[in-house]
Amino acid sequence: MPFVKGKDNYLIEFGKNLRKLREQRGLSQEYLAIDANIPTNQIGRIERGEISTTISTLLSISKALQIDIKELFNF
Amino acid sequence: MPFVKGKDNYLIEFGKNLRKLREQRGLSQEYLAIDANIPTNQIGRIERGEISTTISTLLSISKALQIDIKELFNF
């Protein structure tokens, strides 16, 4: 089953949740990206549901947000 | 920070947890793989912590195990 950009609803919802968590903390994509030590536009791609990111990236983001990685899937 | 095979403790622990969940259900890697519609050796690579798999793969696996994706991070 080929990956079709922008068609995976789960990734869309996941991205919305990440955005919500980030905005709740008043952080810009850039700030979070720096904190998580990943590129800024990577945060955008994830939040828009464009990519299916990896466990390692999720771990970096959750650490920067100071939450358990499970919270990223709590939606 | 480059990915170094077999060095990421989180991935090792994640893999152990997946293996535990799979074995608790009496499923072989092959059976789970077929159910999740992914290659058999992919399950092995994840369980050994060799790769940092993606959200999409995690979702397929959790559906096959009939658990919430959060459970995969419950360790």
Added chain:
DNA sequence: TTTAATTAACACATATATGTGTTTATAAAA
């Protein structure tokens, strides 16, 4: 021990995520 089932460990091509950079769009503030 012998067989069967399961898992590990390879190789290799392909798809996708990552990383870096630039440009455009949007929105808020001055």
Added chain:
DNA sequence: TTTTATAAACACATATATGTGTTAATTAAA
């Protein structure tokens, strides 16, 4: 309006995950 901050939308090279296949090692069963 003009500036500033933020996010989106590109392009492109590189790294890594995925998918397919084969063979070796391990484990369980007969």
